[in-house]
Amino acid sequence: MNVVDGNNVDRGDVHPPMGSTAALDSDRDGVHPPVVMVDNLVKRYDGASVNAVDGVSFAVQPGELFALLGPNGAGKTTTISILTTTLRPTSGRVEIGGHDVADAADRVRAEAGIIFQQPSLDLNLTAEENIRLHAVLYGLYGFRPGYRLMPAAYRTQVGELADILGIEDDLFKPVRTFSGGMKRKLEIIRSLIHKPRVLFLDEPTTGLDPQSRRSLWAYLRQVRKEAGTTLFLTTHYLEEAERADTICILSNGRVVSIGGPDDVKSDLVERYLLLDCAPEHRDALRAELASRDVVWRERSQDERDGEDAARFRVDVARREIHALLKAIDTPLTVVQTHTPTLEDAYLQIVEHTMEEDA
């Protein structure tokens, strides 16, 4: 787990994900190079006075689910645009599948699939026409001016993908008539038809209903399992990031935290114990805590509201909780452990860095 500060991010500091399910062990050993490698990336937009991306470095292992988090304006979309060759970096080095985005953009493009933040379908065309255009641009098939004229292999592939995502009945309808969820599904079919090594997803589920979101993720998990596709995700939904192997948090164009979800949570946000007792026993409890060298704090009225009303907040590591509770003789009325969610961690990290920058 790294909490990194400012521009001093060294690529060597980026650890392989903890608790990774998909990353292969051989990759961890460095046998395979990372599929995405970003080294001290800087982007300053024309006429801007600050860097939108300010010395970002990280690496993504093959097969990983990598989540890039950060508030609006943190530099997520800028980063993903540079990684997918639609934006030129100001400085720094980026490699996708071992190809440099600056020198070998076409090789990078062939390796990458992209789901953009804004749906990038041609609404005047049918779903199949959108897919066909994409398949031809990626050199998979020659252009034919009609679905029936396309090779059987193409028709099979499109049929299978459409079937999995449940839009087979709508393949020949104009995309204009599609719902947001269907458009996303269509974009996924389109982005996977050339079997990319890395699929970039820029806030893919924004604006989708929970059902669409769930089915989309079910499908992405399947793709990852079957094809070993690396998923590079930016999202605002922390429960999506929770499933990631590695989480990289950006704030003001810099990496402020990187690691597995558990690491991001445990190292940055304290776990604590909330205790309380009857008012007449409080002095006794204070004395007991003091005698055990425990650090505690009594929470102000503002902090104590509703169900979370306990007065004493005790900072304590998880394994010490049991021992501490056993040792306290004062009758307790409240015992609560506080385990941070990723959202807590995220908010704390981002707020902290924003305060620092201010």
Add this chain to the structure above:
Amino acid sequence: MRQLHAIAAIAARDLLKFLRDPLRIASTLVFPLVFIVILGGAFAPMIGDAFDFRTFVLVGVLAQTMWQSSAMGLVSLIEDRENDFSQAIFVAPISRYAIVFGKILGESLVALAQGAAIVLIGLLLGLRLTGTQIALAVPAAIIACLFGGAFGLIVMANIRNQRTAQQVFPFLILPQFFLAGVFNQIQDLSSFLRVMSLMSPMRYPVDLMRHAVYAGRPESERAEALASSATMDLAVIAVLFVLFMVVGTALFVRREQNR
């Protein structure tokens, strides 16, 4: 080969969009019809009977419509960018020239369809074309379209949004109606206007089309019918086409990537 397929796919998309838009089809036909019937008729008495002014205007409008339609069709480059569609094309592993040329080809096909409709109107109005004239007019039409597309590209490469495009295009195109001699003679312009006329890209496809349609007719001998030699028209178009394509593509790609 792959690039050619990509060009064909991008071009087919534009043609398909046009064919699915009945309103756009109708509106692209109304203007040429108005020009030919009203302006051709209105200017004719000023010239005298010896010269078939309606044919002169019709041929001029034919070339102008195709050239302009193709040029303005390139607005769709910006439209695609605003609709977030162009990003999907720009991440495809194909040459940037293939993308731009596919666009120009697509808009040229649209313009050719419009040109065919104008010829049809002309035939109804009494225009008669021989086999030779048709054989010469078709390549002249294709040249007008591709050249118009290249002109559109270099204009679009410097424009950020559709609104600007709509403001800039009339300014660039309207003066050319007169400088290119779509429905007026440009042989005896003042020296300043003569220079402006020579600088007007639209002049050359218009004149080339007249060379094609007047081939073998008495008009081809008349000084007021033609502005330059066909060779000069072709040479200027060739030079400007290459210039517009190379500079336009470079500017456009740079604008897409360097923000």
